[in-house]
Amino acid sequence: MLMQSVYVLLIGLCYASIFGIVSSSEAHPGYDSGKCDVGTSASRDQGRILDISHAYREDMPVWDSSEGLGHYLWLAGSMKNGSIANNSEMKMGTHTGTHVDAPGHVFQEYYEAGFDVDTLDLKILNGHALLVDVPRDTNITAKAMEGLNIPRGVHRVLFRTLNTDRHLMWRREFDTSYVGFMKDGAQWLVDNTDIKFVGIDYLSVAAYDDLIPSHLVFLKSKEIILVEGLKLDDIDPGVYSLHCLPLRLLGAEGSPIRCVLMDQILM
Numbered sequence: 001m002l003m004q005s006v007y008v009l010l011i012g013l014c015y016a017s018i019f020g021i022v023s024s025s026e027a028h029p030g031y032d033s034g035k036c037d038v039g040t041s042a043s044r045d046q047g048r049i050l051d052i053s054h055a056y057r058e059d060m061p062v063w064d065s066s067e068g069l070g071h072y073l074w075l076a077g078s079m080k081n082g083s084i085a086n087n088s089e090m091k092m093g094t095h096t097g098t099h100v101d102a103p104g105h106v107f108q109e110y111y112e113a114g115f116d117v118d119t120l121d122l123k124i125l126n127g128h129a130l131l132v133d134v135p136r137d138t139n140i141t142a143k144a145m146e147g148l149n150i151p152r153g154v155h156r157v158l159f160r161t162l163n164t165d166r167h168l169m170w171r172r173e174f175d176t177s178y179v180g181f182m183k184d185g186a187q188w189l190v191d192n193t194d195i196k197f198v199g200i201d202y203l204s205v206a207a208y209d210d211l212i213p214s215h216l217v218f219l220k221s222k223e224i225i226l227v228e229g230l231k232l233d234d235i236d237p238g239v240y241s242l243h244c245l246p247l248r249l250l251g252a253e254g255s256p257i258r259c260v261l262m263d264q265i266l267m
């Protein structure tokens with residue numbers, strides 16, 4: 001009984017930390033490593049929540065810019081200035097930070113036909129997922145994909161790459177040397193796996209040199225969902241329960257998305 005109480009207390013603290021209830025003098029809670037470890041082996045079996053979305057920061061990288069996101073949020077109505085409540089406004093691209101791409105992103109006909117982020121299948125965005133480490137000396141080519149040996153029947157994969165080791169999402173300046181899918185890697189995935197969810201740890205699933213070709217291969221069928229800019233630091237490779245929810249932005253081909261992993265509960 002005592003152990004249960006201690007465990008509940010630890011879990012409580014853990015959740016408080018995740019949601020920023022516990023303040024820290026060292027860092028904003030959004031800069032947390034993403035781990036919520038209560039320090040017992042039992043915790044892995046009882047449903048940790050690992051936040052794999054990046055917090056929006058003024059110094060987070062944005063596409064093809066050396067300036068970073070910059071000032072994206074301001075108090076339009078401030079209690080300090082006499083408003084009855086604080087009310088913020090914000091402005092940012094829909095492909096900022098951890099975000100999802102809809103088919104209309106790279107196909108004009110899909111954009112005009114309304115294949116926006118609100119048409120994305122929540123069943124693909126939520127379910128079992130595999131986190132794999134991509135060898136650090138390569139883009140995601142057909143050869144690299146083959147070497148990962150991802151079995152048939154796996155529908156969601158989070159690809160962790162050199163981008164995580166290089167902390168690219170923590171650097172203001174956009175870096176074109178990030179790792180992503182080459183066209184042949186994307187085609188290999190489409191032809192040889194059952195993957196419908198592709199997650200990656202920088203701002204594009206596609207390598208800079210194959211930017212549009214790889215996106216076209218992935219999004220042509222409208223069956224594969226791309227989530228970019230994931231925070232995969234300090235998470236063990238393996239199988240998790242993945243939960244991702246985009247905003248219901250009608251007409252938008254991209255959206256910020258909140259993704260978390262939960263440990264598999266072994267019954």
Ligand SMILES: [Zn+2]
Pocket residue numbers: 095099100101203204228254
């Ligand atoms: Zn995007």
